[in-house]
Amino acid sequence: MLYLTDDNVRAVQRTVNPKTQTRRVVKLPHNNPLGVWEPTVIGSPNGGRTSAGETIPEQGGIWHTRTGDNLMCPYGQPGDRLWCREAWCHLSDVRTNDPGGDALQRRVFYRADYPGDTLMHDDDPAEKIKWRSSRFMPRWASRISLEIVSVRVERLNDISDADAEAEGWPGFTDDNGLDSMAWYSELWDSLNASRGHSWQANPYVWRIEFRRLP
Structure with missing residues (x-):
């Protein structure tokens, strides 16, 4: 790892x-x-x-x-x-409404794909995304x-x-x-x-x- x-x-x-x-x-x-x-x-x-x-x-x-x-x-x-582990966040970190199904478990965003923190919160674009440390990335999200x-x-x-x-x-x-x-x-x-x-x-x-x- x-x-x-x-x-x-x-x-x-x-x-x-x-x-x-x-x-x-x-x-x-x-x-x-x-x-x-x-x-x-x-x-x-x-x-x-x-x-x-x-x-x-x-x-x-x-x-x-x-x-x-x-x-x-x-x-x-x-x-x-x-x-490899990298900074990331879950779908649940960028929206408050549950999209249903297993989306919350399988959807992952990676900070390296959004230079300058350009990922926006779906429900409130003014809300700053709280990225999760690479130390807490589980194997399934890699x-x-x-x-x-x-x-x-x-x-x-x-x-x-x-x-x-x-x-x-x-x-x-x-x-x-x-x-x-x-x-x-x-x-x-x-x-x-x-x-x-x-x-x-x-x-x-x-x-x-x-x-x-x-």
Whole structure:
């Protein structure tokens, strides 16, 4: 499962140059000074099996050279399918009159489809729509499913221009005239700098490549 911002939803849904990668900070359980954390590769036919005896898909991980602790991506591994949560509201949030049948249970609106909060309340257009947080989206309301293609660990600043484009860059230059790398570094800091994971700090990240499922 992944939480998507409105911009990410629109980027994933684009038919031209859609978003096909995401980066998430690696949360290290400790920083033992007698060793260091290093990226590694795990899985493949000769690289380990699950407790059920199934082959672990080849993928990136990270391990500590002193303790031997080895971390796999908490968001999934190649071949896994993820459903995505986004800001939404119910038909019951935008009208007071019950339309009958099962409409209240099945009708969903997504905030990413209404930039600038252009969705209006049916019975009172002056009433502001109260969007529901992505955290409270149930599985049945999700419209976006992704399949993980690859996972690896890298330093944030190791991102390439092509990878920055795959993160959802809006075009040859964005509205502020930024190229893909400058755009992504600003986006990253807007989401992560306040948490101590700035672009300059250059943390280890999970680089997750995915494809959207029909």
